[in-house]
Amino acid sequence: MTNRLFFLAAGLALGAFLAGACAHRVPARPPITVPTGPPAVGSLRVRVDQRVEIIAIEEYVAGCVAAELGSLDLTPPAAVRARDVQAILCRSYGAASVGRHAAEGFDVCSTTHCQIYRPVPATVIGRLSREAAARTAGQVLLFAGRPVQPAYHADCGGHTTTPGEVWGGDSPPFLVSAPDHACPRRPAWHLEVTLVRLAEVLRTSTGIAVDGPLREVAVDRRDSSGRAAWIRLTGRQPLVVRGTDFRAAVARGLGPSSLPSTLFDLVQRGGTVRFEGHGNGHGVGLCEAGLIARAARGDSPEAILAHYFPGTLIAPR
Numbered sequence: 001m002t003n004r005l006f007f008l009a010a011g012l013a014l015g016a017f018l019a020g021a022c023a024h025r026v027p028a029r030p031p032i033t034v035p036t037g038p039p040a041v042g043s044l045r046v047r048v049d050q051r052v053e054i055i056a057i058e059e060y061v062a063g064c065v066a067a068e069l070g071s072l073d074l075t076p077p078a079a080v081r082a083r084d085v086q087a088i089l090c091r092s093y094g095a096a097s098v099g100r101h102a103a104e105g106f107d108v109c110s111t112t113h114c115q116i117y118r119p120v121p122a123t124v125i126g127r128l129s130r131e132a133a134a135r136t137a138g139q140v141l142l143f144a145g146r147p148v149q150p151a152y153h154a155d156c157g158g159h160t161t162t163p164g165e166v167w168g169g170d171s172p173p174f175l176v177s178a179p180d181h182a183c184p185r186r187p188a189w190h191l192e193v194t195l196v197r198l199a200e201v202l203r204t205s206t207g208i209a210v211d212g213p214l215r216e217v218a219v220d221r222r223d224s225s226g227r228a229a230w231i232r233l234t235g236r237q238p239l240v241v242r243g244t245d246f247r248a249a250v251a252r253g254l255g256p257s258s259l260p261s262t263l264f265d266l267v268q269r270g271g272t273v274r275f276e277g278h279g280n281g282h283g284v285g286l287c288e289a290g291l292i293a294r295a296a297r298g299d300s301p302e303a304i305l306a307h308y309f310p311g312t313l314i315a316p317r
């Protein structure tokens with residue numbers, strides 16, 4: 001055996017040993033399969049389940065549009081306007097998110113952490129979504145010359161809010177708190193839960209531990225849109241938590257649609273608290289219920305995007 005071959009064989013044996021050792025020590029999650037080499041131009045590295053796929057931007061956009069909008073109860077021209085808006089948003093998000101998950105070896109995930117992506121289905125919705133990607137090919141939403149990461153949600157309940165008011169930190173100038181007069185006023189949703197159950201849900205799903213038995217739940221402070229920005233939970237001592245964290249905790253414990261938004265009033269009677277509210281989702285950026293209503297009444301994609309993202313421009317990348 002030449003020296004070179006010896007070192008190659010020894011290296012392979014050492015590699016196999018180390019791989020075995022790592023696999024032994026980290027059994028919890030199956031490994032993510034990451035393609036090697038630099039990302040291809042005009043594509044994104046997207047994590048789908050346990051794989052990372054290299055997907056051409058326009059294919060990614062079509063998959064995102066199909067996943068976000070599905071079937072629409074609109075005339076064909078109105079559905080075209082709505083899908084074109086969604087395609088521009090999906091592409092802008094992708095363009096602004098290259099390297100968002102760089103430390104993990106990909107650009108975007110396919111969950112709501114980034115934006116939802118599924119492979120384009122072989123259905124009418126899949127075809128319509130591809131057509132929206134093709135009609136708007138290359139178009140992104142720009143602010144100060146750069147593609148924006150546009151937030152969107154299902155239903156603002158009549159008023160959008162800012163990321164700073166929901167999650168803290170700064171808000172980009174194009175994500176504003178504004179009334180949405182186009183938004184259809186849907187019947188209020190409600191949730192009734194006992195204080196005992198609520199305290200248990202908060203403790204087990206987030207570790208928010210109320211001091212002693214939970215005696216009172218109240219809105220501590222509302223944001224500029226009327227959402228419950230901070231919630232006060234009183235046991236022996238009051239504990240104030242962010243509305244968005246409270247909603248996430250309730251969703252984890254009582255089901256994903258149990259408390260659809262933080263745009264609620266609450267009434268406590270005896271040991272039970274009743275939440276009554278409007279909207280669905282965080283309320284930041286574009287409201288999909290408003291998008292559909294605006295597309296139905298004939299607003300252009302440009303006018304719809306200008307309403308929800310003031311100060312931005314649609315431009316080819």
Ligand SMILES: [Zn+2]
Pocket residue numbers: 101108109110111113114115
């Ligand atoms: Zn992500």
Ligand SMILES: [Zn+2]
Pocket residue numbers: 155156157158159180182183287288289290
């Ligand atoms: Zn709305």
